[in-house]
Amino acid sequence: MSTNDKIDQVTGKLKKTAGKATGDEELESEGQAQHGLAKAKDSVKDAAGKVTGAVRDAVGGDKKDGDKKDETERRR
DSSP: OOOOHHHHHHHHHHHHHHHHHHTTTTHHHHHHHHHHHHHHHHHHHHHHHHHHHHHHTTTTHHHHHHHHHHHHHHHH
């Protein structure tokens, strides 16, 4: 999770709590939306990372290692 996403989650939660405590439904809704959006972004980033890892595994591992092997083979 990026720092900005974490800040948005915390800020959203604080807004929601403040809105609830003061009876400000607009602030509560805004906080809920901000918190939810930050969580959704985090979930998408996690899924993208898992897909990237799965693709790397499927094509033979870490690309950097593959580049080193190719370079070694070219020298032979």
